[in-house]
Amino acid sequence: MPEQITLGRYLFEKIKEAGVHSIFGVPGDFNLALLDHVKEVEGIRWVGNANELNAGYEADGYSRVNGFACLVTTFGVGELSAVNAVAGAYAEHIPLIHVVGMPSISAEKQKLLLHHTLGDSRFDDFTAMSQKISIKLKVITEFDDAPKVINDLIETAILTKRPVYLGFPSNFSEALIPASDLTKYKLKLSLPPNNEESENEFVENVIQLMEKAKNPVILVDACASRHAVIEQVEEVARLTKFPVFTTPMGKGSFNEDNSEYYGMYIGALSAPDVKEIVESTDCIISIGGLLSDFNTGSFSYSYATTNVVEFHSNYCKFKRANYEDLQMKGALDNLISKLSKVSLSYQPKLSPPKSKYEYQTAKTCPEGPLIQEYMWKRVSYFLNEGDVVVTETGTSSFGILTTTFPKHVKAISQVLWGSIGFSLPAAVGANFAVDDFKKLNSSYPERRVILFIGDGSLQLTVQAISDACRWNIKPYIFILNNKGYTIEKLIHGPHESYNNIQPWKHDAILNLFADKVEYENLKVSTNEELDELFKNEKFNVPDKIRVIELMLDEFDAPSKLRLQAELSDKINSA
Template sequence: MSEITVGNYLFNRIKQVGVDSIFGLPGDFNLALLDKIYEVPGLRWVGNTNELNAGYAADGYSRINGLSVLITTFGVGELSTLNAIAGAYAEHVGLVHIVGVPATSSQQKHLLLHHTLGNGDFHVFDRMSAGISEKVYLLTENKDIPALIDDAIHTAKLKQRPVYIAIPTNVGELKVPKSKLDTPIDFSLPPNDPEAELEALEEVEKSIAAAKNPIILVDACAYRHGAVEETNALAKLTKFPVFTTPMGKSVIDEDYERYGGVYVGSLSSPEVFKAVEAADLILSVGALLSDFNTGSFTYSYKTKNIIEFHSNYIQIRRATYENVSMKPLLAKLVSQLTPPDLPLAPVPKLAREPAEPATETPLTHKYLWPRISGFLQSGDIIITETGTSSFGVTSIVYPAKVNGISQVLWGSIGYSVGCALGAALAAQELDPSRRVLLFVGDGSLQLTLTAISTMVRWKTNPYLFVLNNDGYTIERLIHGPESSYNDIKSWDHQLILPLFKADPETSESIVVKTKKDLDTLFTDEKFKVPNKIRLIELMLDRLDAPESLYKQGELTSKTNAS
């Protein structure tokens, strides 16, 4: 065949760039398009329980795979996933959102179709998506459709932001040259501006040479924009103490002896706070300085000597070097930098096990998180929900090659459950030996519970740790500790896996009430093997939380009241 349909071209391109699973829901304006998925060997239509979960799953899949694809239908379907798309945009996650829309003839006639607002405006929904998408693509008969599809995929991957593609029902059936698939999409980064890059490199090297107490502070965009290898190489070359933010956790190999922990402004441990504040040079890689990522903006560096490495510019004190990307610049810096001959500054010692024994007393956050640290393995994927989990995990040490995922900036309640589905499917495709561990509160779980049904459907084997603290603990600590709006109806979590008809041979539900219960579970060699889907219910007091969350709650309450 010299020609193929637009739908066939689209899904062949998606498969070519390493996406094997497609998320979403069917709807009458995308059904014919979905047929084309099955024409591409090795491509899987996941099929989610609702569009919001589909968006969260696509986000999680992309964070492991580097790119994901989501398909919804016009109006009702696409609007249901916009919260997830906004989160992907805010947190730099590459995602292609494909929307099946009415035929171009229907649009031209302004027909009063279902799923419209009844006013003949067929572009109101793509205008809504424009503000949370890197680019919007409206495919029509008179455009170079293969070029637009390629540009959309290229933009999502390179910019690590969502893009929106509207495909009318008739356009998906149009024929395009098959030969265009023979030329791969080139994802090479555009070259840095040579003069700006040279000047920036010289200034960075001068600053490093003059520093007496430099540190490296790593944030989320180092991971999102593919600079993990270069960042770790810089840390090991210079031997500067290296810290991460909550969003940057797992970018640096935490087994590295010069890793000092997580810096969250005033919420940091005293040792970390002291080490960072004492620096006379901060090499900041991939910063996303949101409130929960900075301890409500309580960064108070004594030094003004800050060099910021970003995906599309470098900031050196007050000088900005546009069109200079951190990934190639860091690679050049590592290749040519002569590290200063400085005495090794001490780094904080990080606790890897609980300081207290495993007794029959009730489980607490103080015991839980250090004990989890000892249970983790190299290669684990760890997803933590906004709330007690995302604060607890900052205090623990990850083994090497761990991926940590926490939606610290967007902070959408329930995100982590759908995200865990996407991450589990990506792990299933890329390396089935990797364990996926979800930590979610009982309140958050109630928003997106049905994502677990899809996990069961596709025979994934995540560990689902449900922190049962009888409601919205993070909200209680910000405002209204006894208010009924922070209450939820309690569920019998032990019935969730049976509800979704999980195979009893490959599923397990467990309740943990005491420190001893947790210790016994984590020392069970069979439990360490990811050969089942497991739901582990952790019983905790409703006002028990990690120490940093108590402090964050106070800061957030003050910020909200000012």
């Protein structure tokens, strides 16, 4: 290491220190000098995407598996193309750093009428647009302070699980700083401790409520996985034996093979036996709740008890009392340390709901055309422990709710932000993370990345397949061909032209993108064909990129999607 390094290299060294080994983005003249320094950092690759929106979605998917991601775009035209992806990351608690190559400081001071501007000689138009979708936004103005700014942004993103924005002027990439700054300014990635008095008071209240509970439940939602408390949740369940339910966004946040797992609660959309158990409870322990419409059956939660405890990333709640700045990770650790010394009155007496085992009906393969009722349950037997399952907003994200996951399956779906087209690049990004783990540790277990996406959504972001082929990334891409936007047709306008799409020859996609990489095109039209495909040993090995076209009836849809569509139409019309 030389005595001095460039600020550009410092940035990418710190990105690597934070655990990132693949960087997503698109080159542009204001970030080119910065990108010169990626190759100086061993173990980092520049992915190079077809467009900025896909780069943002891939960074999102990468972060959901890896824990952090980096996106690099250019000023104005580049960063605005990525805004939708960054906004989705903000809404769904995904940590990433969006690095924007900006015009030089001198150009800004002279108010030059540069390309990529709005022609108003202002250089803060776009940072103002990103302010609302970034937990913190900084533009480097003095290179002496730059290392601290870079560290602060990375730390903030990782600890809050939200995107941050770094404006990097083009003339600062070559600025020299002491190489010793790399060790002098180490990243601090541990959460600060909670206020001890507040944490103890909250935990004592929770324990007292638990001691009295006769019919308690634990409800696990998205932020349990986003903020890395899955292990704590399983330990609380083990110590209390309370029945555990997840939400749609919480799927994969609790081991579905666990004896304490009882199913999925979605308000009015829940299975009747699940609905009865949850809504008759006298104590709810809610962990990581995100109460959006698609996550709650359009706000149809209907439990009567006021004995509700909420654990969140930056506050906790006991009944009506808020404990501000009390982080759930510390509170759960405290609770676990005391539960072993507590005598609970609750005695497990519930039999697991029948709906928990509905997937077993897929053991018998019905004859005839492929139908979703069979397909999603059959997927339960195709999945392996540790797989990453990505589903698209719409048919796929509702269908996967009836699939039972093996242990440690990672579920990725954009239930809250719900931007169609997200899932394909997110799956590619997730596969980059899996690939990076494998390169760093040859004994890392084999993990498949499996995507289910509709034919309509595919058309928004199909270039992400090119990104995968460029680096020989090998996801399974299941395309649900149901002739357009089925979820929209179910909500409103079933026969309107605006819900239709131009049909594509899906078996030609890999022929177009896959130059010099091994690939496979498949088509499934019947339940028997799906069953045989999933039984095929060669197909189960992720040794090539695959596109599998699933031929479905235009209006065939999961029952939960039909019910949600009815509720959404009523809300939209109110």
